[in-house]
Amino acid sequence: MTDVLEDLQWRGMIALSTDLDELRKEMAKGPITYYCGFDPTAPSLHIGHLFQVLTVRRLQLAGHRPLALVGGATGLIGDPRPSAERQLHSVDQIVEWVAKMRAQIEPFLDFTGSNAARMVNNYDWTASMSAIDFLRDIGKHFRVGKMLTKDAVSARLNSDAGISYTEFSYQILQGMDFLELYRRYGCKLQTGGSDQWGNLTAGTDLIHRVEGASVHLLATPLLTNAAGEKLGKSTGGGSLWMDAELTSPYALYQYFVNLEDAIVGSLLRKLTFLEREEIEAIEKETAERPAARIGQRRLAEEMIKLVHGPEETAQVIAASQALFGRGSLGELSASTLRAALSEAGLVKARPGSTVAELFIAAGLASSRNEARRTVSEGGAYVNNERVSDPEEVVPAERALAGGLLVLRKGKRTFAGVELASG
Template sequence: MTDAIDELQWRGLIALSTDLDALRAELSKGPVTYYVGFDPTAPSLHIGHLVQVLAARRLQLAGHKPLALVGGATGLIGDPNPDSERKINPLETVAEWVDRLRAQIEPFLDFTGPNAATMVNNLDWTSQLSAIEFLRDIGRHFRVNRMIAKDAVSARLNSDLGINYTEFSYQILQGMDFLELFRRHGCRLQFGGSDQWGNLTAGTDLIRRVTGETVHLIATPLITDEHGKKFGKSSGGGSLWLDPAMTSPYALYQYLVNTPDSQVGHLLRVFTFCDREEIASLEKETAERPHLRSGQRRLASSVVTLVHGSAEADAAVAAAGALFGRGDLGGLPESTLRAALSEAGLVSAPPDAPLAELMRLAGLVAGRGEARRVVTEGGAYVNNVRVTGGADDPVAASDLLHGRYLVLRRGKKTVAGVDLRAV
C-alpha cells in the first residue's frame, strides 16, 4: 500500500496534524476510513475546496476509504468568520446547495470496490436531535474557556461586532460530526483546512472524552499567491468557482496559465496527479526556458480537465491560441468564445458602428483619430485578419462570429471583444 503520509508531505499538503507517526502506523495496517467536510454556504465549491477534494482522492488511491460530508446542518449556521457575521440562508436554499455540492464532489471519488466512497449529510443525525439531548449528551463535553480560545471566536469576541450564540456553537456541531462518523462508519481521520484547526480539534477532543479513543487530524495549508493573498481570487476580486456557470473553464485556465514561475512547482504538487518525475522535469524546463510556460500550461490543462473534462480543457487551450492568431476563431464553441472575450474585455456596440468606433469602445485606442492611424499603419486586426479597408467603414455582417461577435486586436498582444447588437 502506498505510503500516503510521505506522498502528502511531498506535495506540501500537511500544515498541521496530530500524531503523524501514530497515523502512519495505523494506515500501514490496512484501510482507514477518513472524512472531509464541506458546508453549503454557496451554490458551488471554489478552487480552494479542490485541495480537500483532491486530498480525499489521493488517500483513496492509496487504499483508504473516504467519507465526503456535505453539511446540510452546519450549512444552516456557517462557521464564524473572524471579521463578519454569517448570513443565515433559507432551508430550501441550503438543501439545493447540498445537492449541487454533492454533484461536484462525486466525480472525484470512486463509489465502487472495497474502499468505496460514501456521501454523508450531517442533517441526518441532527434533524431529530432535541435541544435537551444536544446540551445533555454533547454540549456538556465542551469547555467554554477552550471554545473562546479558538482563533475566529477570539477575534469576534474582541471586536465591536461580537459573536452570536449560533456561530459560537458551530464547533460543537462539527465535533459531533466526527463522533457520529466514528460511531457509524469507524472513521478515524479527518481532513480539513488549516484555518479550521480549532473546529477540527473539537471532534478529536469530543471522541476522546466520550469514548476514550484517540483519532487523527490532518490540516492542509492555506494556498496563497505570490503576494500572500488567498489563492484563487480572480481579477474581478471574486472566487474561482468550480461551477462553469459561475467561472468559465476558460477563465479558470487563464488564471492558472498565468501562475508565476516561482509558484508553478508547488501548485503542480497540490492540484495535479503528475508524478515526481514529471513535476521535476516541468520545474527544470520552467527555470531554463520560462518563455515556454510548460509548467503553467500543464497545470492549467490538468486542473480544467479534472474539474470540467478534457473537451473543455482542449477548448480553453484552443481559445487562448485563437485570440492571438494561433488558431481558428470560427471553430470555437460560442460559450468558449464568449468566455474568452469576457476575460479579454467584451463590450457591446450597435451593429452599424464603424470600425474606428468599435476600437474606441473596446479600449484599443483613445479616439477615432488614433484608430485611423493604427489601421493605416497596418496594426489593426479583425478576427485575426489585418484590416486593409477604411477605419470609418462598418464591419461586414459576414465577419461576425456566431452572428454577433468580433475579435479586435491591436498589434500582437492587445485583444478585445465586441458584441454587435443593438444597444
C-alpha cells in the same frame, strides 16, 4: 497504504497533524475510514474546496475508505469568519446547494469496490435532535475556556462585531460530526484546511472524552499566491468557483496561466496527479525558459481537465491560442468565445459600424485619429485578419458564433464586440 503519507509530505500537503507516526501505524493495519466536510454556504465549491476533494481522492487511490460530508446542518450555521457574522440562508436554499456540491464532489470519487466512497449529510443526525439532548449529550463535553481560544472566535471577540452564540456553537456541531461518523462507520481520520484546525480538534477531543479513543487529523496548508493572499482573491471576485456559470473555464485557465513563477511548482504538486519526475522536469524547464510559462500552462491545463473535463480543456486552449492569432476563431463554440471575450471586455455595437467605430467602442482606441493610426501602422485586426481601411464597414456576416467579433490591437491587446440584432 502508508506510502500516501510520504507522497502528501513531498507535495507539501500536510501543514498540521495529530501524530503522523501513529497514523502510519493505523494505516499499516489495513484501510482506514476517513472523512472531509464541506459546508454549502454558497452555490458552488471553489478551488480551496477542490484542494480538499483531491486530498480525499489521493487517500482513496491509496486504498482507504472516504466519507464525503456535505453539511446540510452546519451549512445552516456557517463556521465563524474572523471579520463578521455570516448571513443565514433558508433550509430550502441549503438543500439546493447540498445537491450542487454533491454533484461537484462525486465525479472525483469511486463509489464501487472494497474501499467505495460514501456521501453523508450531517442534517441526517442533527435534524431530529432536541436542544436539550444536544446540550446534555454533546455540549457538556466542551469547555468554554478552550472554545474561546479558537482563532476565529478570539478574533471576533476582540472585534466590534462580536460573535453570536449560534456561530460560537459551530465547533460543537463539527465535533459531533466526527463522533457520529466514528460510531457509524469506524471513521478514524478527518482531513481539512489548516485554518479549520480549531474545529478539527473539537472532534478528536470529543471522541476522546466520550469514547476514550484516539483518532487522527491531517490539515492541509492554505493555497496562497506569492503575496500570501488566498488563491483567487486577486481575481476581484473573491473566489475561483468550480461552477462554470460563476467562473468560466477560460477565466480559470487564464488565472493559472498568469500565476507567478514562484508558486507554480508548489501548485503542480498540490493540485495535480502528475508524478514526481514529471513535475520536477516541468519545474526545471520553467526555470530555464520562464517567458514560455511552461509550468503555468501545464498547471492550467490539468486544472481545467479536473474541473471541466478534456473537451472543455481543448476548447479553452484553442481559444487562448486563437485570440492571439495562433489558431482558428471559427472552431470555437459560442459559449467559450463569449466567456473569453467577457474577460477581456465585451461591448455591443450596431451592424454596419466601421473599423474605427468598433475600435473606439471596444476601448482599443480613444479617438478616430488613434484608430486610423493603429490601422495605418498595421496593428489592427478583426477576427485575426489585418485591416487596412479604418472606414471599412464590418458587416454582420463577418461575425463569429453568437454574433461576436474579435478585435485585436498589436499582438496581445484584444477585446470583443457583440453585434446587436435588429
